[in-house]
Amino acid sequence: MTATAVRGIGVPVKRKEDPRFIRGKGTYVDDVKLPGMLYMDIVRSPYAHARIKRIDVSKARAMPGVIDVITGEELAKANLAWMPTLMGDRQMVLPTDRVVYYAQEVAAVIATDRYIAADAVLAVEVEYEPLPPVLDPFEALKPDAPLVRPDRDQKTNHIWHWEAGDKEKTDRIFQEAEVVVAQDLYIPRIHVASIETCGCVANYDPATDKLTIWMTSQAPHAHRTVFSLVTGIPEHKIRVISPDIGGGFGGKVPVYPGYVIATYATLKHKKPIKWIEDRSENLQADSFARDYHIHAELAANRDGKIRALRVKVLADHGAFDAAANPSRFPAGLFSVCTGSYDMEAAHVEVDGVYTTKPPGGVAYRCSFRVTEAVHTIERMVDILADELGMDPAEIRFKNFIQPHQFPYKSPTGWEYDSGNYPAALQKALDMIGYRELRREQAERRARGELMGIGISTFTEIVGAGPSHTFDILGIKMFDSAEIRVHPTGAVIVRIGVQTQGQGHETTFAQIVAEELGIPVEYITVEHGDTDTAPYGLGTYASRSTPTAGAATAVAARKIREKARLIAAHLLEVSPDDLEWKDYAFRVKGAPDRYKTMQEIAFAAYTNFPLGLEPGLEAECYYDPPNLTFPFGAYVCVVDIDRGTGQVKIREFLAVDDCGTIINPMIVEGQIHGGLTMGMAPALFEEIVYDENGTMLSGTFMDYLLPTAVETPHWKTAKTVTPSPHHPLGAKGVGESPTIGAPPAIVNAVVDALSHLGVRHIDIPITPAKLYRILQEKGVAE
Ligand code: MCN
Ligand code: CUN
Incomplete structure (x- = not known):
């Protein structure tokens, strides 16, 4: 052969x-059609925080074709009004007395037809008494803040505190350091927008006493186990089928109330129940990513050698901690935030906070909070370079973990398996013609034009994970x-x-x-x-x-x-x-x-x-012996329109290293898609709430997905540094580009404006935001 x-x-x-x-x-969940199937639709809250005084379902029930209206009261009798989250918190399936976020599930209608169900949703009358919303995690921690979760045995909105690294050593280095730079960064709430929304068809067959759930699940076995634990149905009597899935990106890892209500309904009515979210429900109420308020500091020598990193984070997890991080890592793998750089010490602290928003901290192509980690360190390195008047490429070469240092023990405890960071960056700089670009930039600057070059040299951490540290609800992550x-x-x-x-x-x-x-x-x-x-x-x-x-x-x-x-x-x-x-x-x-x-x-x-x-x-x-640590060197070149504040990505080169490549075409596709999903939050996407906690970006009119028009031509290249412990030498790649791209883009924009004293801009860098900065600096046209 x-x-x-x-x-x-x-x-x-x-x-x-x-x-x-x-x-x-393809066969997606909505393609599954069973005889006698009923349709479910969900009544949702117009308030971010409110007491439910009364739910009147009589009008809805009386409508022809309506079979049932399910409320929290009824679920409570079956002990299903609450469900466990994958993070060991609990989450309302349907509320019995109060709602805690806008668009939260309030009741479910079961009807013979999808349209009848939707009409009946409008006929359910709910009387609310609005309560003060809790939207800012800093405010949420104040002693007089309203409690988001009075069901919990605690008097604050604080969820957990988590830290990594050596605090004492880090503080000592900061005290004696020649240079310290500090920056606040906010990484806003964003949401994946998979082509297919979430949904399921739940079917209990009394003849075989078996429950089959076709669902949009990224983790069917884990979900089966959770369903068995929640309902008490023996696990061999539950069959979860994930058919074709139209994009997951992390949004199909959590268990959503809709799955549980549909399951309850099929057990009750002994008929198949289909529930498919519409686009707005998906965008408004499913779990969200990011929402990290970061304060970061770097300590360094005057020659640019980084000595220590100190980071404090407030993580807005919304009303339920429904993230899907490994149990021991409530802040995911954020502690990989020392990145590709060798330093003496680091200390990272993260506090999770409840607010009256949908569950946050979940996922958007992120490898468990690594996007936030990479954004932090890649921005901070540029800020330090700016402080010292150094070139961002030069400061990176000076601080890279060197090839001979692998396996490398990071100051927060990770063992990087392999890497060659200088080679990747050198390749990227050579390919893009870095020196020539710098020369061009100087010329353009002299003419008053705004051109920027941004670099990101990130380290990813994927392959969760070794059973000694990685589990979800106790299930080891083999x-x-x-x-x-x-x-x-x-x-x-x-x-x-x-x-x-x-x-x-x-x-x-x-x-x-x-x-x-x-x-x-x-x-x-x-x-x-x-x-x-x-x-x-x-x-x-x-x-x-x-x-x-x-x-x-x-x-x-x-x-x-x-x-x-x-x-x-x-x-x-x-x-x-x-x-x-x-x-x-x-x-x-x-x-x-x-x-x-x-x-x-x-x-x-x-x-x-x-x-x-x-x-x-x-x-x-x-059971993997370690994680794998893919990496990359990205260079982005932007031109800024002084008349509109628009950022134009002129060129973007991604050099990725994911070890042995199984299929180069698929990997390139992953990188193209991932880069677009990295550009999206850098320039466009942001979930915004008003002062009442009502979502302002609940449709694609306001939540701006990039299309082919906004997407530049991505150039890709590779280096190959196999993983020493993987049988094929392969590392993961699916999220690298989403993680590496945002700081490359922001670094480029800030670089274009650095001579005007701009040091940082929070994402998304929208034209409006940028135009205001141009006005402030007196360079707007
Ligand atoms: N691959 C390869 N050689 C390597 C590494 C990967 O050929 N050295 C191939 C893999 O075999 C696989 C693909 O590239 O076909 C991605 O592999 P991997 O990096 O292992 O990631 P996963 O398969 O675990 O995919 C998850 C990752 C995540 S977490 C998100 S989020 C994301 C992503 O993949 N969601 C996606 N890419 C996506 N792409 C699509 N089309 N849809 C999603 O929902
Ligand atoms: Cu973090 S998004 Mo992917 O892990 O499904």
């Missing part, structure tokens, strides 16, 4: 899933793969992770193709059905390649070891006399005597050695 035939690792195989998608033949080779040499692979568009059906097939020497078109990858896929923790935090990808390689190697015994039997030699070469087992010294995997597979069912189990299958539950 040749590499051309196998099309394994490193080949830009076209996506196996695309033929069905481009023909409109992942899994199961491979079955059929007699004719065709293969089915089932994995514990769940694609939402990342192309797992292709890339995981390529891993098996490479390991077994079977052409990729003979390999089918399945996932998302908890009745058939092995238990896994799901896809988020760019963990699939580092965890399930490793499991797939290890399972394939188990198959190969068994195949060796069968090949030896067929070739009548000792297993030790065989070597795996050019995708076949060959007799050492006589490479023309060989058996391919197809021949071996057939023999595994027809002609296996005595004493060997028939069949050719294997599985692996992989």
